[in-house]
Amino acid sequence: xxxxxxxxxxxxxxxxxxxxxxxxxxxxxxxxxxxxxxxxxxxxxxxxxxxxxxxxxxxxxxxxxxxxxxxxxxxxxxxxxxxxxxxxxxxxxxxx
Amino acid sequence: xxxxxxxxxxxxxxxxxxxxxxxxxxxxxxxxxxxxxxxxxxxxxxxxxxxxxxxxxxxxxxxxxxxxxxxxxxxxxxxxxxxxxxxxxxxxxxxxxxxxxxxxxxxxxxxxxxxxxxxxxxxxxxxxxxxxxxxxxxxxxxxxxxxxxxxxxxx
Numbered sequence: 072x073x074x075x076x077x078x079x080x081x082x083x084x085x086x087x088x089x090x091x092x093x094x095x096x097x098x099x100x101x102x103x104x105x106x107x108x109x110x111x112x113x114x115x116x117x118x119x120x121x122x123x124x125x126x127x128x129x130x131x132x133x134x135x136x137x138x139x140x141x142x143x144x145x146x147x148x149x150x151x152x153x154x155x156x157x158x159x160x161x162x163x164x165x166x167x
Numbered sequence: 168x169x170x171x172x173x174x175x176x177x178x179x180x181x182x183x184x185x186x187x188x189x190x191x192x193x194x195x196x197x198x199x200x201x202x203x204x205x206x207x208x209x210x211x212x213x214x215x216x217x218x219x220x221x222x223x224x225x226x227x228x229x230x231x232x233x234x235x236x237x238x239x240x241x242x243x244x245x246x247x248x249x250x251x252x253x254x255x256x257x258x259x260x261x262x263x264x265x266x267x268x269x270x271x272x273x274x275x276x277x278x279x280x281x282x283x284x285x286x287x288x289x290x291x292x293x294x295x296x297x298x299x300x301x302x303x304x305x306x307x308x309x310x311x312x313x314x315x316x317x318x319x320x321x322x
Contacts, residue, residue: 083221087236087276087288088261094289114221131221132264146262148229151296 076165078109079124080145081117081131088130089113092145096128099158105165126164141167174287175245175317178203180310181250184273192256193218193235196248196275205246205277211239214275224258224268229298231268231304235257238275245279247291249313251305272305290321 078096082089089111094123097109112120114131121127121138130145141164179199186192208315217223217237224233233256255269274291278284294300300320307313 077213081215087234087278087285087292090281090285090287091292116212121168130262132262144262146225146260149261149295151223151227154296 076107076125077098077123078107078126078128079108079117079120079162080111080128082111083114083131088149089145091166092128092130092148095148096158096161103162105162107165128163129163174245175249175314175321176246177310177314179205179246179248180303180313181248181305182310183253185253186256189256189258190215192252193249193275194275195234196235196250196263196273200246200275200277203313205242205244207241207243210241210277213241218258218294222259222261222264223259224260224270225295226260226266226268227295227298227301228274230301231255231270232272232274232295233268233270234274234276234292236278238276242277242279244277245284246277247275247287247317248275248277249273249317250275251307251313266295276282287321291317294320 080093093109093111100107111121126144127138127140127142129142142162143157147153186195194211199213200206214235214237218235223235250273252271255271258270259267260266260268288291304316
């Protein structure tokens with residue numbers, strides 16, 4: 072088996088939204104038998120996690136900082152709008 | 168105390184609520200939580216500031232939602248305040264900060280211990296992708312109706 076990819080989700084306080092998005096992504100990946108590790112963190116501790124992750128899922132306004140990692144938006148996983156497109160993007164990134 | 172602590176209270180459910188602006192709305196709602204002892208004085212400022220840096224509006228289908236909240240240091244007791252707005256109030260969109268969101272359903276979250284409340288909050292957020300449920304909650308006519316509907320979802 073290949074190496075497991077790490078996905079990090081970050082929100083303003085790591086309190087609620089990032090956790091919800093992380094669990095949604097986890098479930099969707101499981102459903103398609105994609106082996107990933109998804110973690111939720113608060114934006115303040117993102118700095119210490121970002122180097123270890125393969126994909127970053129953002130819930131804070133883009134443009135605040137470019138982390139130099141493949142990034143997707145976490146919002147579709149909350150609202151359901153555009154979720155398939157965003158998940159496709161994620162899968163594409165996982166294949167790279 | 169386990170994760171099933173009660174976060175919903177009928178006196179924290181507001182129907183037909185009105186505010187002139189997002190700022191006024193956040194101030195009024197924070198004040199209710201403060202007067203009832205759920206949050207500290209600093210909660211209001213915390214919510215207002217956080218809303219500027221990390222906006223919480225969501226362009227959900229059916230009824231637009233906002234989930235204003237702030238760090239747990241400003242919170243005394245965990246609770247979820249629910250406000251059904253008579254007229255939409257303009258929030259900025261989460262994760263974007265540019266788009267406007269005409270929010271009509273507000274969940275103000277007073278989170279004390281994220282690890283304890285996460286399960287409830289995740290359940291709450293699972294309804295944001297379900298248009299019919301959002302509309303159904305918004306169309307409630309009594310506070311008890313709102314509480315019963317939400318309690319079922321958060322159970």
